[in-house]
Structure formats: C-alpha cells, structure tokens
Amino acid sequence: EVQLVESGGGLIQPGGSLRLSCAASGFTVSTNYISWVRQAPGKGLEWVSVIYAGGTTFYADSVKGRFTISRDNSKNALYLQMNSLRAEDTAMYYCAKLDGYCSENTCLGGFDYWGQGTLVTVSS
Amino acid sequence: DIVMTQSPLSLPVTPGEPASISCRSSQSLLHSDGYNYFHWYLQKPGKSPQLLIYLGSNRASGVPDRFSGSGSGTDFTLKISRVEAEDVGVYYCMQSLQTPFTFGPGTKVDIK
Numbered sequence: 001e002v003q004l005v006e007s008g009g010g011l012i013q014p015g016g017s018l019r020l021s022c023a024a025s026g027f028t029v030s031t032n033y034i035s036w037v038r039q040a041p042g043k044g045l046e047w048v049s050v051i052y053a054g055g056t057t058f059y060a061d062s063v064k065g066r067f068t069i070s071r072d073n074s075k076n077a078l079y080l081q082m083n084s085l086r087a088e089d090t091a092m093y094y095c096a097k098l099d100g101y102c103s104e105n106t107c108l109g110g111f112d113y114w115g116q117g118t119l120v121t122v123s124s
Numbered sequence: 125d126i127v128m129t130q131s132p133l134s135l136p137v138t139p140g141e142p143a144s145i146s147c148r149s150s151q152s153l154l155h156s157d158g159y160n161y162f163h164w165y166l167q168k169p170g171k172s173p174q175l176l177i178y179l180g181s182n183r184a185s186g187v188p189d190r191f192s193g194s195g196s197g198t199d200f201t202l203k204i205s206r207v208e209a210e211d212v213g214v215y216y217c218m219q220s221l222q223t224p225f226t227f228g229p230g231t232k233v234d235i236k
Contacts, residue, residue: 037173047226
C-alpha cells in the first residue's frame with residue numbers, strides 16, 4: 001500500500017530554517033516523481049516544488065532560492081529544506097506522488113497519493 | 125505562468141441532482157502527444173486532496189462513475205451526475221503542462 005507521511009513542521013520565527021520530511025512506503029522514491037504542495041490556512045492549493053526520478057528539480061518562484069527539494073534513496077524519503085522563512089510561508093505542506101512521468105518541465109499525470117500534511121507556522 | 129480560473133466558486137447542491145464545475149486555463153493544455161495535461165482534485169473537509177480525474181477525462185482509481193471530466197485545450201468541465209452527501213468539499217483543477225504547476229482557486233460544494 002502506498003503511503004506518504006510528512007513530518008518536521010512546527011512554529012518557527014521569520015528568517016529561520018526548517019526541514020520537512022516525507023517518508024514513503026509502497027513505492028520507490030528514486031524512480032518516481034514527487035512534489036511538495038502547500039495550503040495556507042483557509043486558502044487554496046499552491047504547488048511548491050517537484051523532484052524527478054532523474055533528480056531534476058523545479059520550484060515555484062515564491063520559494064526559488066530559499067527552498068531545496070531532495071531525497072534519500074536509502075531511506076526512501078523526500079525532504080524540503082526551507083530557509084529564510086517568511087510569514088507567507090505559513091501553510092500545511094503536503095508531499096504528493098505523481099502517477100506518470102515528467103520530461104523537461106512537463107508532467108504527464110496527476111498526483112495520485114498525498115500525505116496527511118505537516119503544518120508550518122512562521123511567526124514571531 | 126498558466127492561470128487557472130474556476131466557476132462557480134461556490135455551489136450549493138441538492139442530493140440526487142446533477143452538478144457541474146467549469147475550469148478555464150490561460151493557455152491551451154493540449155500537448156502535442158494528444159493529452160490534455162489537466163486534472164481535477166477534491167479536498168473533503170479536514171482531509172488531504174484526492175485525485176478525481178486525470179488527463180482531462182480519466183477517472184482515478186476508486187472514483188465513482190458519477191464523476192466525469194470533459195473538455196480540451198483551455199476549457200474543461202467536471203460533472204457529477206447525481207450528487208451524494210459525501211461529495212461535499214472543495215474541488216480544484218490543476219495543470220501540469222508546465223512548471224510552475226498551477227491550481228484553480230477552488231469551488232466549494234456544499235449541500236443546500
């Protein structure tokens with residue numbers, strides 16, 4: 001059974017750093033395409049980043065240069081390193097697996113599995 | 125960036141009646157491979173989003189056949205043939221044709 005379990009969220013001051021984790025089971029992260037998607041309180045969904053099976057990464061402009069997506073194949077886990085956090089980064093962060101494949105900056109398929117999310121609150 | 129718009133943003137529904145949500149993209153989502161890189165999600169209250177329809181018209185695994193997706197290019201529609209109480213939540217459209225992938229603002233569906 002495919003499962004994604006996020007962790008690492010919490011309360012952090014503006015300018016601080018946080019690393020989110022996404023533990024995967026039932027599939028292999030290294031051969032799949034996985035994204036982080038966030039949702040500010042009471043707001044809609046916002047795509048954050050994606051990592052391809054081959055290691056290629058893409059980011060939303062709002063986080064580019066501050067966030068880094070990575071994975072540990074030995075742990076079958078995905079990460080999101082978040083630096084220089086701002087109040088507007090406050091959100092529930094979900095990891096989501098793509099059902100399909102990606103090439104260049106295009107992904108054929110939707111996100112078929114999502115984690116339960118981890119809440120990040122940036123506030124002084 | 126590709127902008128996704130949805131209408132209506134709020135949709136009160138009556139159980140047993142049909143319902144329809146529209147989504148429009150600022151540029152065509154029809155790829156040269158013939159697929160529309162367009163998907164529908166439902167986020168039930170307090171839950172993570174779930175995939176309903178992928179590539180414009182394909183129901184995801186386990187999705188009841190009362191849900192159907194149609195459209196091509198820039199205009200897409202999600203239809204529920206007969207709404208059930210469990211269908212309440214926020215429906216989002218999303219494009220994966222190019223990064224940054226973008227979602228529509230969401231359509232909140234609730235029972236009248």
